[in-house]
Amino acid sequence: MGQVWQLASAGGYTIPDDVIFFQAAGCDKCRGIGYHGRTGIYELLEVSQKLRDGFLRCRPIEERQEIAVKEGFHTLAANGIRKAVEGETSIEEVLRVISG
DSSP: OHHHHHHHHHTTOOOOTTOOOOOOOOOTTTTTSSOOSOOOOOOOOOOOHHHHHHHHTTOOHHHHHHHHHHTTOOOHHHHHHHHHHTTSSOHHHHHHHHHO
8 A cells, every 4th residue: 555655645645644445345236346427536737837947948757746746736646546535436446547
C-alpha cells in the first residue's frame, strides 16, 4: 500500500491517517462485480504564469507537476484515491484504471 500513499502525495492529496479502504463485494444488483453505475476520476490543470513559463522553457515534467501540485492541482491518481478514501470506489479499482 506504500505505492498508494506515494501516488496520493505526489498528486497533491494527503490520505487521512485513520483511512479504511473498502473492498468491492458482489451482489445481485451489481451482477457480482461489486460496482454499480459509474463515477469519474479526472484531473483539471489551470495553467498559471509560473506553469506556463515551465512549459515554454521545456522544464522536466516532474518539475512542472511539482509546480502544478503546489498551486492546487490534483493528479488523476490522487483524485481516484480520494474517491476510494471517501468510499465511492475501491483502491483496487482506482489502481486498475490509472495503470491501464
